[in-house]
Amino acid sequence: MNSLNRRRFLQAGATLAGGLALGVSLRGRTEDKSGSVGAPAGPHLAYLVRIEPDGRVIIGAPNPEMGQGVKTSLPMIIAEELDVNWDDVLVEQMPLGIKRDSEGNLSWLHVGQGAGGSTSVSEGWQPLREAGATARQLLLQAAADSWGVPIDSLSTERGTIVHSASGRRAGYGEFAAAASALPLPETPPTLKSSADFNIIGQPKPVVDALDIVTGKAEYGIDAALPGQVYASIERCPYRDGSVVSYDDKAARKVPGVIAIVPIEGPAPDEYFTVLAAGIAVVADSTWAALQGRAALKIEWDPGPHSKESTASLREQMVAAMRQPGQVVLDDGDVDAAWANAADQFEAEYFVPYVSHAPMETQCCVVHVREDGADVVAPTQSPSGASRIVNRLTGLDRLSINVHMTRLGGGFGRRLTVDYVAEATLVSMAVKRPVKLQWTREDDLQHDFYRPCGLHRLRASLDEQGAPTGWRHQLASPSKYYRRPNVKPEDMWKPELYTDDPPRRLLENVQRQYYSMASGVPRGSWRAPAHYANAFAVQSFIDELAHRHGHDPLEYQLALLGEPRELPYENHGGPVFDPGRLAGVLKLVAAKADWGEQLPASRGRGIAGHFTFGGYAAYVVDVTVDAGELRIDRVVGAIDCGLAVNPNHVIAQMESGVHDGISTALRLEITLEGGRIQQDNFHNYRMASMRDAPRVVETHIVDSPHPPSGVGEPPISPLAPALTNAIFAATGQRIRELPIADQLKG
Amino acid sequence: MTTFTLNGESFDFDGPDDTPLLWVLRDHAGLTGTKFGCGAGICGACNVHIDGRTRRACITPVSAVAGRTITTIEGLGAQQLHPVQQAWIEEDVSQCGYCQAGQIMNAAEWLERVPEPTDEDIERYQTALCRCGTYARIRKAIFRAAEIRRQGAVAVVEPEDPEAAS
Numbered sequence: 001m002n003s004l005n006r007r008r009f010l011q012a013g014a015t016l017a018g019g020l021a022l023g024v025s026l027r028g029r030t031e032d033k034s035g036s037v038g039a040p041a042g043p044h045l046a047y048l049v050r051i052e053p054d055g056r057v058i059i060g061a062p063n064p065e066m067g068q069g070v071k072t073s074l075p076m077i078i079a080e081e082l083d084v085n086w087d088d089v090l091v092e093q094m095p096l097g098i099k100r101d102s103e104g105n106l107s108w109l110h111v112g113q114g115a116g117g118s119t120s121v122s123e124g125w126q127p128l129r130e131a132g133a134t135a136r137q138l139l140l141q142a143a144a145d146s147w148g149v150p151i152d153s154l155s156t157e158r159g160t161i162v163h164s165a166s167g168r169r170a171g172y173g174e175f176a177a178a179a180s181a182l183p184l185p186e187t188p189p190t191l192k193s194s195a196d197f198n199i200i201g202q203p204k205p206v207v208d209a210l211d212i213v214t215g216k217a218e219y220g221i222d223a224a225l226p227g228q229v230y231a232s233i234e235r236c237p238y239r240d241g242s243v244v245s246y247d248d249k250a251a252r253k254v255p256g257v258i259a260i261v262p263i264e265g266p267a268p269d270e271y272f273t274v275l276a277a278g279i280a281v282v283a284d285s286t287w288a289a290l291q292g293r294a295a296l297k298i299e300w301d302p303g304p305h306s307k308e309s310t311a312s313l314r315e316q317m318v319a320a321m322r323q324p325g326q327v328v329l330d331d332g333d334v335d336a337a338w339a340n341a342a343d344q345f346e347a348e349y350f351v352p353y354v355s356h357a358p359m360e361t362q363c364c365v366v367h368v369r370e371d372g373a374d375v376v377a378p379t380q381s382p383s384g385a386s387r388i389v390n391r392l393t394g395l396d397r398l399s400i401n402v403h404m405t406r407l408g409g410g411f412g413r414r415l416t417v418d419y420v421a422e423a424t425l426v427s428m429a430v431k432r433p434v435k436l437q438w439t440r441e442d443d444l445q446h447d448f449y450r451p452c453g454l455h456r457l458r459a460s461l462d463e464q465g466a467p468t469g470w471r472h473q474l475a476s477p478s479k480y481y482r483r484p485n486v487k488p489e490d491m492w493k494p495e496l497y498t499d500d501p502p503r504r505l506l507e508n509v510q511r512q513y514y515s516m517a518s519g520v521p522r523g524s525w526r527a528p529a530h531y532a533n534a535f536a537v538q539s540f541i542d543e544l545a546h547r548h549g550h551d552p553l554e555y556q557l558a559l560l561g562e563p564r565e566l567p568y569e570n571h572g573g574p575v576f577d578p579g580r581l582a583g584v585l586k587l588v589a590a591k592a593d594w595g596e597q598l599p600a601s602r603g604r605g606i607a608g609h610f611t612f613g614g615y616a617a618y619v620v621d622v623t624v625d626a627g628e629l630r631i632d633r634v635v636g637a638i639d640c641g642l643a644v645n646p647n648h649v650i651a652q653m654e655s656g657v658h659d660g661i662s663t664a665l666r667l668e669i670t671l672e673g674g675r676i677q678q679d680n681f682h683n684y685r686m687a688s689m690r691d692a693p694r695v696v697e698t699h700i701v702d703s704p705h706p707p708s709g710v711g712e713p714p715i716s717p718l719a720p721a722l723t724n725a726i727f728a729a730t731g732q733r734i735r736e737l738p739i740a741d742q743l744k745g
Numbered sequence: 746m747t748t749f750t751l752n753g754e755s756f757d758f759d760g761p762d763d764t765p766l767l768w769v770l771r772d773h774a775g776l777t778g779t780k781f782g783c784g785a786g787i788c789g790a791c792n793v794h795i796d797g798r799t800r801r802a803c804i805t806p807v808s809a810v811a812g813r814t815i816t817t818i819e820g821l822g823a824q825q826l827h828p829v830q831q832a833w834i835e836e837d838v839s840q841c842g843y844c845q846a847g848q849i850m851n852a853a854e855w856l857e858r859v860p861e862p863t864d865e866d867i868e869r870y871q872t873a874l875c876r877c878g879t880y881a882r883i884r885k886a887i888f889r890a891a892e893i894r895r896q897g898a899v900a901v902v903e904p905e906d907p908e909a910a911s
């Protein structure tokens with residue numbers, strides 16, 4: 001095949017039923033591949049496009065579905081170029097597909113299959129369109145050969161090939177077998193112009209909607225392998241603590257208990273394989289495992305972090321910030337800006353540790369066999385799952401099958417695969433398929449928490465109150481804690497994004513970081529550091545505006561200035577256009593009657609933010625009555641480029657609204673004596689219907705730009721829009737999250 | 746041995762009396778639509794109907810349901826989609842979808858008692874938690890389900906009304 005130069009390499013082949021199957025890979029060449037896993041051997045789930053002789057169109061959903069809608073939107077992209085009726089398409093979740101070339105390098109078999117950083121749609125956009133278009137091209141070629149007419153004389157109409165000169169028509173299924181025998185076209189086929197889209201850009205419902213509402217959809221907790229046993233693990237409640245001794249006599253007497261398996265804790269200072277030392281109880285049912293676990297007697301060594309508390313961490317931050325921090329950005333001359341300022345203002349903001357708390361706690365099924373392994377897991381990182389099984393067992397990567405169920409929420413928690421590691425270790429010990437089930441207590445007490453942080457912002461202002469210099473200092477325990485190959489001087493990188501505004505909007509901008517010590521494992525939580533930074537920056541801008549009597553919207557628009565493309569090297573770049581941020585702010589303001597006079601005790605706040613290529617803004621309306629907060633209305637606007645599935649863009653904005661509210665109102669993880677104090681939803685109180693605004697509106701900017709992700713951009717601006725509204729209603733500035741009972745006085 | 750009626754059929758459970766109904770349904774009856782969320786009666790992911798009332802299966806020992814009638818999400822629309830399930834599809838409520846069985850069981854029960862719900866009713870009775878934040882669509886879907894039920898009722902009283910037949 002003459003396709004060595006093509007960056008994207010398409011694979012085609014026959015399905016078992018003689019239809020056409022087509023995959024697409026970003027790298028690699030089939031002729032020298034020495035093996036793969038996740039390719040069709042039997043039911044050919046791994047193929048992106050499958051057309052059976054009876055005309056059925058089956059499209060693979062390559063990426064994990066955790067509620068962000070990619071099981072619908074990615075197949076929509078393929079279906080568009082393939083030119084089929086969306087209603088006729090069946091969508092199937094694909095397993096992890098990887099392959100090895102003759103040099104031993106592993107690569108994706110089809111497309112990248114993770115879910116993180118809001119990249120599924122933006123990265124899949126081009127290759128998935130090419131996959132659909134190539135399949136269509138092969139079908140056209142097969143029809144042209146069969147009918148003896150030039151391919152140019154043929155067209156397609158939603159699953160049908162048409163020869164308009166003769167009026168001849170036939171369904172795709174008739175040519176599926178012939179098409180599968182054809183060589184791939186040497187140049188990528190022409191893609192549709194966006195004006196011709198009839199699936200992309202149309203609101204489509206969730207593909208699994210019926211299965212979900214009837215209880216048939218499969219999640220990790222529902223997965224089962226034949227002969228499986230059930231495991232539950234009692235883990236050390238202290239970070240890096242260990243098991244001194246344990247007594248399992250009572251546990252072994254619980255009917256149904258099969259085995260007790262000690263799990264070694266993570267090596268100090270190494271990245272986490274599992275999160276904690278513990279004792280696993282293996283039984284013939286979930287309840288027996290839980291009962292056996294309750295009967296264990298374990299003595300823990302509390303380890304090196306047993307003195308840590310929320311208060312001690314805060315003291316550490318305050319003490320550190322008395323000194324200058326590590327300067328990670330230094331544009332212009334902030335010192336000169338302070339010296340020449342007509343006015344100056346400084347404020348501190350705090351965000352706490354929070355937990356991901358997906359509704360489905362961690363769980364998975366792993367079977368380690370002599371010659372391979374099977375993993376069925378709700379994971380955002382199927383390749384991470386494959387790697388950890390390989391590391392723990394030594395099994396070849398290509399002998400490890402990883403199947404993804406739907407995820408009962410992810411939010412970044414399932415980028416880590418510690419629970420897969422645990423199930424693997426237990427399966428190795430008991431030599432059977434092991435279904436591991438975490439309780440809610442396990443899940444809240446053992447997480448890769450979103451870092452807490454103390455932000456100090458300072459601005460110099462001119463006579464009119466416009467900013468001339470800006471400094472942002474942040475003290476936090478970095479998400480990069482214990483990551484391999486991260487130098488201490490790079491710990492700031494996931495916490496402060498150097499290119500975020502107001503960089504390049506103001507001449508003098510400085511950012512400083514203070515890396516804090518904490519034994520708490522940290523990880524990516526929806527939009528990572530954008531949540532905290534947007535809260536600090538968008539609150540501060542509101543404070544600056546009010547300080548000199550300016551309207552907060554006008555003040556921010558003046559700061560953003562004209563539309564233009566500024567370089568943006570952090571994730572979500574390569575450009576940041578302040579005009580697009582101004583655009584969502586103006587849109588949301590117009591839709592929410594910004595500037596309208598409100599009765600006493602009511603207030604309206606605005607905030608916007610750029611996250612991972614997407615621009616989002618909210619106007620929040622609140623009533624605060626005798627310290628009781630009611631969120632009356634949230635109006636949102638998003639510019640995510642082309643909205644592949646507007647229905648899910650709206651759903652993700654609604655999700656950002658409620659997740660934003662939930663996290664701002666009450667959620668925090670606190671520590672005392674080295675232990676996390678929250679252990680279920682009674683003391684980690686996420687928002688309920690009582691907290692939900694009665695009116696939630698979303699407006700999507702009609703944008704000429706290619707699609708960005710939409711999973712993360714919607715969350716960051718919510719909290720500051722809410723606290724800015726509280727300020728408008730009460731004059732009380734919320735600088736610490738969660739809001740909790742700060743309004744009660 | 747505990748015997749109860751499960752989605753219209755008799756079911757025998759031959760295990761410890763203190764086993765929560767949730768795990769009996771999931772591990773022994775093979776009905777995995779009912780979910781585990783907290784195990785503490787807070788989140789409602791495990792909502793089922795016991796003798797027609799919403800109950801948290803995670804804190805209900807199986808011994809407490811001897812002789813009683815249980816409906817799970819699998820049984821709710823077994824013959825034909827329940828108006829609440831239909832409304833959930835029409836409003837496209839689900840994100841991750843994990844909490845939705847519990848949400849639907851929750852709504853299906855109290856809508857029987859409160860056929861014309863207000864916002865206050867929804868905030869009072871719809872107690873199941875959703876981590877993904879589908880509350881805006883749950884609210885809409887409850888209003889829609891009430892509408893579907895009303896139309897159904899109208900169809901019985903005034904069968905000639907062409908609107909009601911749709």
Ligand code: FES
Binds near residue numbers: 783784785789791
């Ligand atoms: S699992 Fe039963 S209420 Fe949460």
Ligand code: FES
Binds near residue numbers: 067839840841875
């Ligand atoms: S839809 Fe995910 S928890 Fe409700």
